[in-house]
Amino acid sequence: MCGIVGAVANNNVVPVLLDGLLHLEYRGYDSAGLVVTCNGLQRLRTTGRVTELQKLAHEKNTHGFAGIAHTRWATHGAPSERNAHPHFSGMPDSSVRIAVVHNGIIENHEVMRKRLQAEGYEFVSDTDTEVIAHLIAFNLKHTDDLLTAVCTSIDELQGAYAIAVMEEARPERIVVARNGAPLLLGLGESGNYAASDASALLKATRNMIYLEEGDVAELTRDGYRIVNCLQGNSVREVKRTVHESNLSTEAIELGPYTHYMQKEIFEQPSAVANTLEMVFNAQSISPNLFGSEAEKVFFQTKSILILACGTSYHAGLVARYWLETVAGLPCNVEIASEYRYRNPIADPHTLVVGISQSGETADTLAALNYAKKLGHRYSLAICNVPESALIRQTDLRFLTRAGPEIGVASTKAFTTQLASLLLLTVTLAKMRHKLSAQDEQQMIMTLRHLPMALQHALQVEPQVRIWAESFAQKRHALFLGRGVHYPIAMEGALKLKEISYIHAEAYAAGELKHGPLALVDDEMPVVAIAPNDQLLGKLKSNLQEVHARGGELYVFADADSQIAQSENEHVIRLSEHAGLLSPILHTIPLQLLAYHVALVKGTDVDKPRNLAKAVTVE
Structure with a gap:
């Protein structure tokens, strides 16, 4: 959600700024801009894509040796050039002094705006960001050091x-x-x-420093310094570890694919293989996969609380079935943005599991901190980014190793989260003596087979492509699932509405007759997930209810589900029933359907x- 790039160098930084913005497009945005120093501050801003900003920079021959750039996802003020970043500050009768780009939300911006207007500062945008620029300019009156002025200013900001x-x-x-929002050097x-x-x-470089909460850094061509000025603390210089990024440029390039989403759908076998690599090479499953303290924590765990948003929340819902059925542990799954405003009862023996692709999801981080304040003792992060805030704030952690996910609609992050949660389930089941040695070996074999099973699931793409031709003409759709596949139906509906803008809802199939059946007619396609499990008979009855109302069914079935194709019932068959792995495999055709x-x-x-990849605001 929004993106920042900054550079101070011995050469023209405009190409670095623009290339950086292109690689941040996945975060979601509606406008873009940059400012460089060249005989003053030269600013370019535009609505639309970064390519428009590139054209503008080329036309104006923009260049400079220092600059900042931004992609904006609108919060305060509509998408427009005047609301695009960077924002300037200066008294009405003086030259511009300050340029600012900003990710996040300033919660006390209205109070600060009135105060600064009283000081004579003129606001020309609807954004909360302009408050930051004017506040820093105001504080620069009392110091000749920009870093000190920034520290003084952020002490007054809330958000x-x-x-x-x-x-x-x-x-x-x-x-x-x-x-509260990610930033690195x-x-x-x-x-x-x-x-x-x-x-x-x-x-430009692979040597990175991940800033921590309250860090303020000054960058020059030849060096840097970092201070920490958390609210209420005195400013002090700090040292931060330099990391060498192992992210390959190939991993973030599109390659032979048409879209990043397509690329990431087809990367799922390898992403899951990378995630489970330590299990593939092991003879037994160890709690140390989740951290050196995991064995102690898992022995004390009597229940699980999962906190997540969006797609990660759906992964948590699947895990609830697994944890309760296989490990025998009570599990509660909460939407993080709702949990943080409730007054739930805390249990120190409950393990809190935070799930996030980016590890910077604002609601998930806030919910995790809230759970700790309530008295939950231990926490575990399941995340794709090793240096993220979520990883740093939990006692235990498991990296999904999906690689960078650029498409806004999550695909491989979801299946790797499911693989990680299944591994957590098996680990807890083993420690609670719910898993025999023979069953453990069988589960290891099953996990080793998962990448190949995902590869087979991808082979249904030609059939899904045919479905998409008629499906795309619809305006609404229902998705049905039962048991552990109900959250997979929810994820399928989410994918369809995210990228095709077709309104889609998911229901537990048994609830069809309690309301949604009123919507079913020949214009309402109904997508059903039909694995050959203990609920298949019940699901078939639900499908008959759709048939009787003239509805058109699109069924993803196991090869052994014995569901016949007919004029109004289209069937795509996957492999034979995959047991615990079934929800992961049935995710694939739903992703392909949304994509096509x-x-x-x-x-x-x-x-x-209207969507962003990393939702770092409330």
């Missing part, structure tokens, strides 16, 4: 943010700050950089309207 700041009077440096031979994500800087329907409709598959 979550990552910012990058430039001063016209001292164009050889930029200052960045982080509080890149250290290069010819300059130094900052960005929201490592992928934005790979062409979106292709037919001509929507922006990788960057659907």
